[in-house]
Structure formats: C-alpha cells, structure tokens
Amino acid sequence: MSAIEPTRQDAQASLDKIHTRTLPQRLWSWRYIVLRRLSQLGILLMFFGTAHWGWQIAQDVPLLTGNLSASKFAGILPMADPFAVLQIFLTGHVLQTEVLLGAGTVFAFYLILGGRVYCAWVCPVNMVTDLANWLRMRLDVRPIFHITRNVRYLMLAAALVLSVVSGVAAFEWVSPIGMMHREIIFGLGLGFIALLAIFLFDLLILKNGWCGHLCPLGAFWSVIGHHTAQLRVRFDASTCTHCGECARVCPEPQVLNLKKIAEVGYVYSGECSNCGRCSPLCPEGSLAFDLRPLIRKHNERSARVTP
Amino acid sequence: MAMAEKTVTRREFLLQVAQGTAVAATGAMLWLYMLRQEARAHPFALRPPGALPEPDFLAACIKCGKCVNDCPYDTLKLAPAGGNLPIGTPFFTPRDIPCYLCPDIPCMKACPTGALSPELNNINDSRMGLAVIDIENCLSWRGLRCEICHRECPLKGKAITLETHPRPISKHAMFYPMVHSDACTGCGICEKACPTEEPAIRVFPHKMVQGKIGEHYRLGWTFETEITQDFKPSAPSAAGSAPAKAPKKAPGMDYLNEGGL
Ligand code: SF4
Ligand code: SF4
Ligand code: SF4
Ligand code: SF4
Ligand code: SF4
Numbered sequence: 001m002s003a004i005e006p007t008r009q010d011a012q013a014s015l016d017k018i019h020t021r022t023l024p025q026r027l028w029s030w031r032y033i034v035l036r037r038l039s040q041l042g043i044l045l046m047f048f049g050t051a052h053w054g055w056q057i058a059q060d061v062p063l064l065t066g067n068l069s070a071s072k073f074a075g076i077l078p079m080a081d082p083f084a085v086l087q088i089f090l091t092g093h094v095l096q097t098e099v100l101l102g103a104g105t106v107f108a109f110y111l112i113l114g115g116r117v118y119c120a121w122v123c124p125v126n127m128v129t130d131l132a133n134w135l136r137m138r139l140d141v142r143p144i145f146h147i148t149r150n151v152r153y154l155m156l157a158a159a160l161v162l163s164v165v166s167g168v169a170a171f172e173w174v175s176p177i178g179m180m181h182r183e184i185i186f187g188l189g190l191g192f193i194a195l196l197a198i199f200l201f202d203l204l205i206l207k208n209g210w211c212g213h214l215c216p217l218g219a220f221w222s223v224i225g226h227h228t229a230q231l232r233v234r235f236d237a238s239t240c241t242h243c244g245e246c247a248r249v250c251p252e253p254q255v256l257n258l259k260k261i262a263e264v265g266y267v268y269s270g271e272c273s274n275c276g277r278c279s280p281l282c283p284e285g286s287l288a289f290d291l292r293p294l295i296r297k298h299n300e301r302s303a304r305v306t307p
Numbered sequence: 308m309a310m311a312e313k314t315v316t317r318r319e320f321l322l323q324v325a326q327g328t329a330v331a332a333t334g335a336m337l338w339l340y341m342l343r344q345e346a347r348a349h350p351f352a353l354r355p356p357g358a359l360p361e362p363d364f365l366a367a368c369i370k371c372g373k374c375v376n377d378c379p380y381d382t383l384k385l386a387p388a389g390g391n392l393p394i395g396t397p398f399f400t401p402r403d404i405p406c407y408l409c410p411d412i413p414c415m416k417a418c419p420t421g422a423l424s425p426e427l428n429n430i431n432d433s434r435m436g437l438a439v440i441d442i443e444n445c446l447s448w449r450g451l452r453c454e455i456c457h458r459e460c461p462l463k464g465k466a467i468t469l470e471t472h473p474r475p476i477s478k479h480a481m482f483y484p485m486v487h488s489d490a491c492t493g494c495g496i497c498e499k500a501c502p503t504e505e506p507a508i509r510v511f512p513h514k515m516v517q518g519k520i521g522e523h524y525r526l527g528w529t530f531e532t533e534i535t536q537d538f539k540p541s542a543p544s545a546a547g548s549a550p551a552k553a554p555k556k557a558p559g560m561d562y563l564n565e566g567g568l
Contacts, residue, residue, distance in 0.1 A: 051376050062376070070371035070419050078419060084369050088420070091366040096421035099369065158335055166342045168365050172395070173345050174338065178370060179388045182395055186372050189387020189394075 006241040014243035017283035032276025039121045047071070047185045068122070068181045069172070070099055078102035083159075083220045087169035090160055107224070114229030115221030116273035119211065124180045126273075128195050129211045132202035133251060144205060149212055149254065149271075152219035159216045171216050208251050218273075226270030233272060233279055234290040237262035238302055246278035246287055265299040266292065345394050350514060352398040353493065355383055356406065356433035357415040357423040361512070368422035370395035377417035382406050399435075401495020401510050406435060408461050408494050431462060436493030436510040437517060438466070438486045445507040447482050450474065456497035456508050457484050465490035467497065484508070488517060 021029070046064040049055035055063040061075040070080040080102030088095060110118055119126055162170035172178055176198055179191030198210045211218055240258060247253040255261075255269040256278065267287075279287040290298065346365050355374050358364045374397050375383040382404045386392035397414075399406060408430045415423040427433055438456075446453035447469075460467045466487060471480040486508070495510040 051372070065376045065417070066371040066373040066419075069369045070373065072373065072419070080369065080371075080419065088367060088369060093363065093367045094421070095367070096419060096425070099419040099421075102419060154331065158331075158338065162335065162338055162342065166339055166346070167362065168342055168346045169369075170338065170342060172370060173342050173393075178395060182370065182372065182385055183387060186375060186385040187387060190389025191387065194388065 010241035011243040014241045014283045015245065018243075018245055018281065029280035031280060036121050036275065037127065040124055040127055043068075043122060044124060044181065044184055047181070051185050067185050068124075069178060070102055072102075077105070079106050081217075082107040082224075083217055084169055084172050087159060087163040087172060090163040091167050091169060092164075110221060110224055111228050112230055113225075114231050114272075114274055115223070115225030115270060116218065117225070117229075117231065118221050119218050120273035120275035123177060123217075124184065125177045125195070125198065125215075126211065128180075128199050129202050129208070130251075132199045133208060136203050136207060139203075141204060141207075143207060147206070147213060149252075151213050152215060152222075155214055155216040156219040156223075175217070176210075177215075177217060212251055222270040224270070226268075229270065230292045231274060231289065232292055232295060233267040233274070234288050234295045234298060235261045235264075235266055236286045236288075236299070236302055239284045240282075240286040241284055243283070245281055245283070249277045249281055251275065251277070266290070266295045349392050350512060352386070352392045352396065353401065353436045353495070353510060353512065355397055355399070355414045355423055356408075356412055356430060356435055356492075357418075357425070357427035358435070359422055359424055361514075364422050365393060365396065367420050368396050369420050371419065372397065373417040373419060374414035374423060377413040379409065379413065380404055380407050383414060399495070401498040402506055403499075405495035405499045406492075407496070408433075408492060431490075431492060433492045433494075434513065436495070437488050437513050438491050438493065438495070438497050438508050438510050439516050440484060440486060441507045441509075442483075444503055444505075445484065446503060447484050450481055452482065453502065454482055454484060455500050455502055459496050459500040461494065461496060462490050462492065466492065488513075 043064075046055070047067055050063045050065050057063050057074045062072075063074065065072050066079075068081060069084050070078075072078050078098050078101050080099045082103040085095065085099060085103040159171040176191070176194040179189070179194055183189050183191045201209045202211075206213060235258075237258070240262075242258060247256040250256050252269070252271045252273065255267050255272045261267050274289070276289065279289060350361070354361075354364060355378075359367060370385065372385045375385055382399045383397045384399065386394055386396050386398055388394050392398055410430055412427060412430050412433075415425065415427055418425075440448070440456075442448040454469060457463050457467045457469055467484050468487065469482045470485055472483055474481050493510045497508045498506045498510050501508050
C-alpha cells in the first residue's frame, strides 16, 4: 500500500487500471446507474399504472395515487413534497392534516437517508440532465462561462419569498420537475419544451447547469441532508492515489475535495446526491457507499492498520 | 497608493453588488410575472366540487391529481403546461364529460390539501359554476319542445324550471327553461345533453356571468327590504285571534297606481 502522499506514478497506475477494465467490469461499474433508472422509472410507472390501468395492491386499494407533489401509497401511506408544502404554507393557506403528515413522512425519510437521494433516485428530470451531461462529456463541449453553484440557494430563498409575495407556491407553478412528472402521469402538454430547454442548457451552455447550479428543489434537499444523512460515500484516504477520476465523473465535483473528506472520512456535503458514479469507478476501492455509524468503525479500523 | 487602491476595490465591490442585485431583481420580476400569467390570467376553469374560492384554491392545490385519479367518470383533468388554464390544476369540460355529482364526492375525499374543502357534505351544495342559457339558440325558447336540459338536470324543478308562455299564433304554450343560481351546482350535465350544434346552455364560473345588484337598491314590491317592512301584512297569530293590525296599504301600491294623482 502506498504511503500517505501518493505519487504521480500511483495515480497513473490507477488511471491505467480504469482504462484497461474488461467489459464485464465496465458493465458492473454501471450498477448504480441501472438501479437508479429502475427506481426513477419504476416510481413513474407505479403512478402511471395506478392512474391509467387501475393498478391495485388489493381489492379497491389503489397502488400509488397522485404524483411526486403528493401521493398515497396503498391507500394508507400519505406522502407529499415538503418543499411544495412549505411554499403553500408561506402563501398563508391552512393545510389539511393529510398533506402535512405526508410531507413529514417524506421529510423524515430523506433527513435520515440524505436529501439529495431524491435527486439521484427519484426525480425524473435527473434522467434528462444525466443524458445531457453524458453527451456533453462524449462531445467534449467546452465551457462558455462559470457561475457559482450557490445560485441554487438564492433560487431556494427566492422561491420562498415569492410564495409569500405572490400568494401561490412560487416554484410549483414554474417547476419543470412538476411539469415532467405531471405530464407523464396525466397527459402531455407543452412541458417538454421546458425540459428541452434544460437539456440544451446543460448540454451546450453550462455543465450540470440545472441540477448543479439552479434547481431550488435540489438546493432544498442539499440543506436537508447535510448534517443528518446516514447513507454516505465512505472515503479511505490511505488507499486513494489522487487519480481524480471520481471528481471527473461526479456531477457535484466540489463535494469530492479529497483533503477535506479525508479528514471527515466520508463525503459529508449535502450536495452529494448518492448517485453512485464515483465509487464503482474508483480503481483503488477508496470510495464506497456505507452507513455513517459503520464508516466511523471502518475508518478507525483502517487507521489502526495503515501506520 | 494604498488609499487609491482601496477606493477602486470598494468601487468595484459596490458595482459587483449592484450587478448581482440587478440580476437577482430582474430574475425575481420575471418569475413574478410568470406566476401572474399562469395563476391569475385565466378565470375560465371549472373546478371540482368543493373547490375553495379561486385565489385560495390556486394557493392550496398542490397539483397532485389525486382528485383526477379518483373521479370514476374521468371528468377531471390536470391543466397541461402551455394551455389556457392555470398549470397543473384540476378542471373539467362539461361538454366532454360533466360532473355526475357522486353522492360520496370521491374527488373531494381524495384531496390531501383541502383545496377541495371537506366542508362540502352534500354534493348538491357544490357550486362549480352556473349554467346560462343562450335564449337566441335554445330550441325551447325558439318554440320547439326540447327541454332536454330540464329533463337531464339532477336538480330539475330547482336548478332548472320550465315557464309557460303563450305563443302568438297557436294555442300551445312555449316552455322556457330557466336556471336558478340558488340551486344550480354547475355540474354541466345540461350542457352535455343540449342537442344544439354548439350547446345553448353552458356552465361558467359564477364570476364570469353573475351580476350583483348592490346593497343600496330597495326592491319596493318585495317584503324583504327594510323600507317596505311597514307594509308587511302581519302573520296570522297562532291563537287564531283577529289580525293585530291591517296593513296600511296593499303591497306595491303608491301614489302612482292609487289613482290619487
Ligand atoms: S437538482 Fe432538481 S431537477 Fe435535478 S435531480 Fe435534484 S430535484 Fe431533480
Ligand atoms: S460524490 Fe459520488 S455519489 Fe456523490 S454526487 Fe459525486 S459521484 Fe455521486
Ligand atoms: S363529484 Fe364525482 S363526477 Fe363529479 S368530479 Fe367529483 S368524482 Fe367526478
Ligand atoms: S386532489 Fe386537491 S391538491 Fe390534488 S390536484 Fe386535486 S384539488 Fe389539487
Ligand atoms: S349545471 Fe345544468 S344540469 Fe347541472 S345543476 Fe345546473 S342546471 Fe342542472
């Protein structure tokens, strides 16, 4: 095992490992992408099947009614988008218990799991922006300009303030995410134009433009997961050769600041969406999904072994 | 010079702040404008039963479509993006599929937010809109015996009544359908049933068709308004005794028709 300071040769060796992977190894490294697509499409399919084919879990108990804004699973479990509910609350409207319970459930779920798990595993727009990003890498599109990724927090604040000012839930009325899932589940309108705009923006104008810089829902979930998320990408600094491949494929590369995550032992930023691009790619196995309490144990163990 | 450098930096800084603020303000204005366009510019939508007054409804509805899913007649739709109705909100088009006034109101029960108010207990109390008749194109008003709207109306005799009118050159009366806003639910079953090429009876949101008299008018010939209370014949007493006091004048009589001029 290499010393604390990896050399350039170590990094090159790691890169060579990546470039000489066999086909099965390559396919295996896509496992999280495949699972994420299954999750994203499966959720949409459950909504669609319930709305159009009357899918039921038992006699007269619909499987999953509604959409990602608010829904009910198996006739008992209400769910709702806490960000949408927060905006409605700010319009001054008194909401009914069902939607509050639903928002609370979803909130608690992501609070524990990590907010942006929503982004990588549920949000349908992620499929569009991932495609744009993948194409952008293949076509080697040069950047035109940079803006700070913190614009999304400004968008988040604006969505909340404008909800108070306008009297309607400000983001919900313009959300391309809402347009996409509504129109897939409830019938087509012109929402695809908004998605096309996002696709072209991400492909040709700004890398990870929408999800990485602008989306207020992504920003909301980044904040929610930041301190409490239990599912994180563990980082083992002792094996890392600083080859940099993880940050190259990461849609939020700022979260892979290796020096900082080496101190903490895992990718701590709430902006990490747990998309699982980095860990299967890492040729040294330095990155892996793990639960936070286990990460501490793991790192204590490896700290004992390394010196 | 340190002083000069500092001034330049401050100037640049202020300029940057101004630029940032300008971008943010422009963005916020655009956003607000879009919200206005989407949420306020289209007053035409007919909402599901129990919907709150439109501004409250637009604030409360989370656009989940659960009402749409639970309507057994596929009456409700969610407004698509780019259409002429507020985006993502449920509405119905009676000429396609009216609301059949389910007694158990499943759409309202499905609503998780209260945008469809759970205070609606009786579906006949819902006021989704108001039917209006184009008397120039209504077959019955033209003298034919149609009256289909009256027959189909789930509240016939209350929401729609027929009034007979003598016909100029025949002994057969004309039957004029009349809609009454105190009972019409706006379900649109009449609009769906109307046999004319374009429906001669249609449902609109109340705001678009209903006038308002104004508090200051007094309808002198009715007994409801203050001014005429003096002339109101007193109710026969329960004990069966003679009426306490005869009205001073017959209702509606004044110097114009008393012959006193
Ligand atoms: S950032 Fe926004 S659009 Fe992108 S995946 Fe997350 S919620 Fe969806
Ligand atoms: S750190 Fe890894 S899991 Fe997190 S967003 Fe980046 S690539 Fe995805
Ligand atoms: S009352 Fe019945 S028919 Fe009318 S909108 Fe509701 S569910 Fe549909
Ligand atoms: S169920 Fe309620 S919140 Fe959902 S779309 Fe219908 S009216 Fe809106
Ligand atoms: S909309 Fe037409 S059918 Fe429905 S209650 Fe009113 S008059 Fe009757």
